[in-house]
Amino acid sequence: MKSFIFATYLILAIIPTVFKAQAEGYVAQNACDNDSKCVGLKNEYENEADLVTKSEKREKYTACVKLCNMMARAQRWAVQNGGR
Known part of the structure; x- marks a missing residue:
């Protein structure tokens, strides 16, 4: 029973971390897709x-x-570690 509780705790602790990391990666990817330098390169290769x-x-x-x-x-x- 203790192992079941411990396993449940681990799963519930890990899931939000995974979703947060995926969300941050998605935001970073969108920011880079809209970066002016990258957009220019994307337009060049598409055309x-x-x-x-x-x-x-x-x-x-x-x-x-x-x-x-x-x-x-x-x-x-x-930013997370107090720097700029």
């Missing part, structure tokens, strides 16, 4: 006709979004 060039431009856009996400995470971490 490109040549497949090789389109692939290269897509890689640049993906790198832009990844960098933006890292910066957003670092900023959130700094």
Whole structure:
């Protein structure tokens, strides 16, 4: 019985953390999708006709979004830990 209570407690403690992390990731992704630099790159690759060039431009856009996400995470971490 004790193990059941402990397992239930663990599950109830973990679930909100997982949903919060997913929500923060979603917000960061949306912020980066709307970042002016990344939007310009996205428009370039979507309008490109040549497949090789389109692939290269897509890689640049993906790198832009990844960098933006890292910066957003670092900023959130700094705010949570008392920095700026």
